[in-house]
Amino acid sequence: MISNLELIRRTYEGSSAENGGNLLAVVSPDVEWTEAEGFPYAGTYVGVETLMKGVFQRLATEWTGYRANVHSYLADGDRVAAFGVYSGTYNATGKAMTAPFAHLYELRDGRIIRMRQYVDTVLVARALS
Known part of the structure; x- marks a missing residue:
């Protein structure tokens, strides 16, 4: 059986398509995913469809080159906690950010049941305006 750490690592360390597929394979159908207050997609998303529409589809269409590069x-x-740096260019303003x-994940039986994001939202907000 694969470790929780390895499950999470696989959602970050491949191509965007691989990471997305790996995430969908391990996210619980009723996942609770919380984006930080002050982040453009702030709030808690419950369920896979809500999460995909509210966060990941928007990241894919509103940003160019958006990445979450984990270093630890x-x-x-x-x-499992993942620490890293976001980067990308916000399409509406053309401004880049890092x-x-x-990210703090809680897993049960090999599935992500909760995720909470912590991020320097000031740095993200600068790209939005």
Whole structure:
């Protein structure tokens, strides 16, 4: 059986298509996914369809070159944290950004049941205006 750390690592370390497929394979149908207050997609999304429409489809269409590059992981049982840097160019303004982030995942039986995002929203907001 694959470790929780490896499940999460696989959602970041391939191409965007691979990462998306790997995420969909391990996200719970009733996942609770929380984007940080101050982030453009702030709020809690419940369920895969809501998450895909509210976050991932918007990232894919509103940004060019959007990436979440992870430099460190920490695992503690059913929790895995990923630390890294977002980068990309916001299409509406043409402004690029880089911003540090942390994602805290909670897993059960090999599925992501919760994710909470922590990010320097000021750095992201500068690209939006």
